[in-house]
Amino acid sequence: xxxxxxxxxxxxxxxxxxxxxxxxxxxxxxxxxxxxxxxxxxxxxxxxxxxxxxxxxxxxxxxxxxxxxxxxxxxxxxxxxxxxxxxxxxxxxxxxxxxxxxxxxxxxxxxxxxxxxxxxxxxxxxxxxxxxxxxxxxxxxxxxxxxxxxxxxxxxxxxxxxxxxxxxxxxxxxxxxxxxxxxxxxxxxxxxxxxxxxxxxxxxxxxxxxxxxxxxxxxxxxxxxxxxxxxxxxxxxxxxxxxxxxxxxxxxxxxxxxxxxxxxxxxxxxxxxxxxxxxxxxxxxxxxxxxxxxxxxxxxxxxxxxxxxxxxxxxxxxxxxxxxxxxxxxxxxxxxxxxxxxxxxxxxxxxxxxxxxxxxxxxxxxxxxxxxxxxxxxxxxxxxxxxxxxxxxxxxxxxxxxxxxxxxxxxxxxxxxxxxxxxxxxxxxxxxxxxxxxxxxxxxxxxxxxxxxxxxxxxxxxxxxxxxxxxxxxxxxxxxxxxxxxxxxxxxxxxxxxxxxxxxxxxxxxxxxxxxxxxxxxxxxxxxxxxxxxxxxxxxxxxxxxxxxxxxxxxxxxxxxxxxxxxxxxxxxxxxxxxxxxxxxxxxxxxxxxxxxxxxxxxxxxxxxxxxxxxxxxxxxxx
Amino acid sequence: xxxxxxxxxxxxxxxxxxxxxxxxxxxxxxxxxxxxxxxxxxxxxxxxxxxxxxxxxxxxxxxxxxxxxxxxxxxxxxxxxxxxxx
Numbered sequence: 001x002x003x004x005x006x007x008x009x010x011x012x013x014x015x016x017x018x019x020x021x022x023x024x025x026x027x028x029x030x031x032x033x034x035x036x037x038x039x040x041x042x043x044x045x046x047x048x049x050x051x052x053x054x055x056x057x058x059x060x061x062x063x064x065x066x067x068x069x070x071x072x073x074x075x076x077x078x079x080x081x082x083x084x085x086x087x088x089x090x091x092x093x094x095x096x097x098x099x100x101x102x103x104x105x106x107x108x109x110x111x112x113x114x115x116x117x118x119x120x121x122x123x124x125x126x127x128x129x130x131x132x133x134x135x136x137x138x139x140x141x142x143x144x145x146x147x148x149x150x151x152x153x154x155x156x157x158x159x160x161x162x163x164x165x166x167x168x169x170x171x172x173x174x175x176x177x178x179x180x181x182x183x184x185x186x187x188x189x190x191x192x193x194x195x196x197x198x199x200x201x202x203x204x205x206x207x208x209x210x211x212x213x214x215x216x217x218x219x220x221x222x223x224x225x226x227x228x229x230x231x232x233x234x235x236x237x238x239x240x241x242x243x244x245x246x247x248x249x250x251x252x253x254x255x256x257x258x259x260x261x262x263x264x265x266x267x268x269x270x271x272x273x274x275x276x277x278x279x280x281x282x283x284x285x286x287x288x289x290x291x292x293x294x295x296x297x298x299x300x301x302x303x304x305x306x307x308x309x310x311x312x313x314x315x316x317x318x319x320x321x322x323x324x325x326x327x328x329x330x331x332x333x334x335x336x337x338x339x340x341x342x343x344x345x346x347x348x349x350x351x352x353x354x355x356x357x358x359x360x361x362x363x364x365x366x367x368x369x370x371x372x373x374x375x376x377x378x379x380x381x382x383x384x385x386x387x388x389x390x391x392x393x394x395x396x397x398x399x400x401x402x403x404x405x406x407x408x409x410x411x412x413x414x415x416x417x418x419x420x421x422x423x424x425x426x427x428x429x430x431x432x433x434x435x436x437x438x439x440x441x442x443x444x445x446x447x448x449x450x451x452x453x454x455x456x457x458x459x460x461x462x463x464x465x466x467x468x469x470x471x472x473x474x475x476x477x478x479x480x481x482x483x484x485x486x487x488x489x490x491x492x493x494x495x496x497x498x499x500x501x502x503x504x505x506x507x508x509x510x511x512x513x514x515x516x517x518x519x520x521x522x523x524x525x526x527x528x529x530x531x532x533x534x535x536x537x538x539x540x541x542x543x544x545x546x547x548x549x550x551x552x553x554x555x556x557x558x559x560x561x562x563x564x565x566x567x568x569x570x571x572x573x574x575x576x577x578x579x580x581x582x583x584x585x586x587x588x589x590x591x592x593x594x595x596x597x598x599x600x601x602x603x604x605x606x607x608x609x610x611x612x613x614x615x616x617x618x619x620x621x622x623x
Numbered sequence: 624x625x626x627x628x629x630x631x632x633x634x635x636x637x638x639x640x641x642x643x644x645x646x647x648x649x650x651x652x653x654x655x656x657x658x659x660x661x662x663x664x665x666x667x668x669x670x671x672x673x674x675x676x677x678x679x680x681x682x683x684x685x686x687x688x689x690x691x692x693x694x695x696x697x698x699x700x701x702x703x704x705x706x707x708x709x
Contacts, residue, residue, distance in 0.1 A: 105668050107683050111695045114688035115633070119625030120657050120669035127661030145670065 013223045016136070016172055019057030020050060022241025026226035027217055032197050035221075036163050036173040040186050040193070041202035046213070046234050047176045048140055049084065050202065052077065053238045054174055055138045056086035059096035063172070065136040066128050067099045068121075071144040071176075074099040084238045098132055100124060102145065112148065118158045121145075122165040129169050137166060141176035142192055149189065156191045163195045186218070197221040203229070207382045213351060214388075215241050231388040233351030242354055242392035254453065257403065260298025261291070263472025267448050267457040268429070276452070277394060277426060278405045279374075282433030284513040285606055287444060287465050288407040291433065292372045293322045294469040295405050297329060299368040300337035307366035309357070310342040311376035313582035317602070318342060320584065326467040339364055345380040350389040353377070354396065361400045369402050375409040379507060394426040411512045428452040433463065437520055442606060446472050494522030495615050502526050502544035504534040504561070505580070506553050510603075514548070514580070517607030523614070531556035531564075538565055538572060546618050547577040548601075548610070551592065559595040566596035576617035580610065625672040626658050633689040634673035641693045644707045645700070679703030 015029035024030050031037045031054065041047050048071075058065045067088075069077050078099060081088035091097035102121060104110065128134060139145070142162075146155055166173040175196065177187040182203045186193045193199045199218040204211055214229040232241040256271035259278075265271045272278060280288050289312065299306040310318050319329050319340065332338040341360070345353060361369070371377075371393075378386045397404050408423070424430065430449040435442045445460035464471045501523045505511040508529070515525045526544060528534035531553055537544065547565070551558035558579060566573050578599040579592045589600050598620075599613050624631035635654060642650055657664040657672055667676060675686040677699050684699045697707070 100665060101668055102670050103668070105683075105685070108685065110685040110687065111699075112687045113695045114691040115630040116671045116673060116688045117625065117628055117630055118670065119628055119631075119672040120664050120674060121671075123625065123657040123661050124665050124669070127665075 013221075015223075016058060016061065016063060018054045019060070020053045020239055020241065022230070022232070022243050023215070023239075025243040026215070026230055026241060027198075027220065028224055028226075031172060031174065032221075032223065033172050034167070034170050035197040036166060036175060036195070037198040037200065038175050038177060038187075038192050038196035039200045039202065040177045040179045042179050042182060042204065045179075045202035045204045046232075046239050047202055048072075048077070048080065049234060050200075050239045051138050051140055051174050051176055052081040052084065052086055052088065055097065055136075056081060056088060056091065058136045058172070059091040060087075062096065063136050064095070064132055064134040065091075065097050065138060066125060066132075066134045066171075067097060068102050068125070068137065068139045069099055070102045070104075070139065071141050073103055074101050077140065084236070086238070095132065098128055098134065100128060104144075104147075112150075115154070118161050122162065125165070125171075126169060129171070134171070136172040136174075138174045139176065141178060143176075143178035143188060146189060152191070155189060159189070159191050160195055193219070202232075207385050211349065212382075212385050212388070215239075229388075231351055231354070231392050233349070233355055235355055240355060240358075242351075242388075243395055257304075258298060258302070260294040260296075261470055261472050263461060264431070264446065264448075267446075267461055267472070268451050269455055272403065272429060273453065274403055275398070275401050276403055276428035277397060278403075278429040278431065279408055279423065279427040280405060280431045280433060281408045281410050281449075283411065283435070284409055284510050284603075285517075286433035286435055287463060287470060288409070288433055289318075289321070289372050290325060290327075290465055290470055291431075292370045292405060292407055293325070293327045293329075296338060296368065296370050297322075297327050297332060297469075300329075300332040300335070303337065304368055305336075305364060305366040306332075306338045306368045306370065307360055307364055308338065308340045308370040308372070309360075310340065310372050311345050312373055313342065313603070315340055315342040317582055317584045321602075325465070325469055327469050339366070345377045350377065350381050350385055354389060354392050357393065358396055361396065361402065367403060369397065369404040371404065371406045373407040373409055375407075390423060390426060409510070409513075411516075424450070432460075434460075437607075442608060494520075496611055496618075497522035498524065499546060499614065499618055500524045500526065500542065500544045501614060502528060502534060502537050502547045502549075504528045504531070504547065504549040504553065504558065506530060506550060514607070514610065518548075518611060518614070520607070521611045523611075530554055531558070531561040534561055535564060538568070538575065543572055544575060546614050547575055548580050548614065549577055549597075551579055551581040551583055551588070558597075559591060562592075562595045562597055576620065578610075578613050578617060580605070624654060624656060626656055628672060630689040631673040633691070634675065637690040637693060638675065638696070641690075641696060645705060646708055649705060650700075677703075679705070 014033040016033050017024045017030040039047050039050055055065050055067050078088045088097060177192045179186060180188045182205050198220045201216045201218050203214045213232045215232045216229045217225040230241055230243060232239055255274040257274060258271050259265055280291055282288050296306045296308045322329055329338060429451045432447040432449050435444045444463040446463040447460040448456040461472045461474055501518055503511060503515055503525050506529050511527055518525050526537050528537055549558045562577055576598045578601055579597045580601045580603060582603045584602040592600055598617055601610055601613055642652060655663055671687045677684045686695050
């Protein structure tokens with residue numbers, strides 16, 4: 001019988017934490033002790049900042065560090081670090097950091113002739129190590145050091161000598177190198193990655209109209225690490241990385257808490273799980289924001305701290321709409337239990353939004369978090385950017401052990417159960433809100449699509465929106481009843497039969513939802529995503545009977561558009577027009593009326609309400 | 624220069640040979656070893672070895688390499704007004 005040789009497992013790599021938020025998670029502990037880490041990226045990707053953060057952290061941990069300044073002067077490097085609050089000057093003073101100048105002297109010409117080696121620098125470093133007891137070195141950068149660039153063979157040899165020397169001195173090294181592009185050959189020199197134990201790539205990519213930063217550990221000898229790109233951003237305190245995997249989730253003891261809707265709690269056997277993420281999906285007008293309001297109020301009334309982030313309307317409008325539904329929030333806000341922040345995601349990059357959310361979680365320490373809606377965030381980014389944001393958000397929530405409710409708008413008619421798979425994976429609970437049109441009224445429903453770790457009712461319950469918010473109750477089964485917002489009424493009065501409606505709305509899913517609702521009433525809907533398209537439709541051979549127009553539009557807003565339409569001669573200048581907008585302050589209404597709008601409808605609204613307004617407008621006397 | 628470095632030794636030999644062609648009273652050659660005089664190397668910001676630092680008055684020029692081609696030195700010295708002996 002043959003005995004297989006026993007394999008000895010190599011010892012785990014000793015690591016030094018970098019202190020760069022998120023990096024020690026994706027690298028499982030930091031950079032390898034006594035080995036070399038190469039940080040590559042194009043200009044402006046944050047290599048120097050990242051390296052200075054590591055140098056500062058090592059110095060703070062008592063690992064004496066040498067910073068070799070090649071690309072910038074030592075003074076400039078230290079100033080950069082001090083500006084980021086890294087305390088480099090202090091570290092130099094207390095002897096935990098030493099900066100050495102290897103930048104090229106500019107006091108006269110430098111000529112290269114024949115063969116040479118890098119002993120000048122290696123002996124300087126060796127002398128500093130002997131003098132200070134340094135254990136780590138940061139070189140910024142290899143690219144500047146080897147400029148002008150030696151022949152490839154010599155370059156390879158010089159870089160090898162340098163890394164070999166670091167290793168011989170038992171130094172933990174971080175070496176920076178320039179990349180020519182975000183993807184492709186790792187560095188402009190093309191030799192560094194072969195001899196380094198770890199390669200980290202920083203990227204700053206233009207994605208759609210936005211810049212997106214990411215970090216990737218391309219290689220880590222003898223250690224597991226997170227694979228692929230992770231979003232990161234540069235704040236006033238340096239680089240922050242968002243590990244997408246929520247591995248640091250605190251243990252959850254399956255504690256439940258009330259959702260604020262007793263009917264819903266009944267569907268899910270007693271309430272939502274603590275530290276879980278709930279996604280509420282549904283078309284425009286299905287009651288998602290109202291549900292978010294009920295959830296937030298109920299938490300704050302129980303004495304929990306609730307952070308509500310609204311991305312769909314300004315704060316005064318949101319709070320007024322809640323108050324109108326019998327969900328006052330003023331006292332809860334005054335008590336400090338509820339914090340409401342409304343912002344437009346277009347106004348900041350998604351990484352900055354994540355940083356802002358992280359700071360909010362750390363400072364306010366809410367136990368419940370509401371985001372209404374993630375679809376607004378989706379509109380303001382690319383698909384990949386949004387995916388990274390969502391996974392980063394989930395990671396953030398779980399890292400801090402927070403329960404969250406996120407709303408998501410799906411198009412009318414789209415099967416709300418089907419959406420990007422990663423969103424379904426992130427959510428512990430998915431609730432579907434929907435409506436169908438029955439006779440003259442809406443029939444609203446709520447369904448629990450998924451509830452991780454709990455039994456739940458699978459058929460839809462009836463949902464009513466009214467004073468006090470929402471009410472959920474079991475509904476009687478109706479044979480033959482058609483569910484879903486695609487449902488076509490059987491004997492419904494189609495009050496907009498053959499009415500030509502021009503719908504001006506820049507958000508495609510909102511436009512789609514409104515169009516479907518109006519079409520159910522028999523309207524012929526022509527869509528326009530901006531003022532220019534709308535104006536062209538008005539001047540076409542078949543102008544609309546009624547215009548429904550959003551006020552906030554790209555380039556030219558609805559106010560300006562309607563002023564231009566009112567200036568047109570004849571019947572075109574008198575086409576009845578309704579504003580459909582989230583802006584509902586008195587001065588907004590007055591501005592719209594002055595511009596020539598005939599009606600003012602505040603979003604979100606019931607499709608039946610909008611249809612009623614259109615019906616009234618087209619029957620009324622034209623101007 | 625660096626100890627036990629072939630390039631440094633070649634540079635020293637090439638330079639010493641060249642300097643025999645100059646007036647010894649007008650040229651001073653100081654050879655420093657980066658291994659034993661690292662502090663001076665730091666002051667002079669020497670990275671590569673051999674590095675020849677030529678100082679003529681206030682003017683400074685640096686020549687990196689084993690000096691196989693001495694024309695770089697003769698040019699620098701000529702610019703400083705130092706020509707070979709007749």
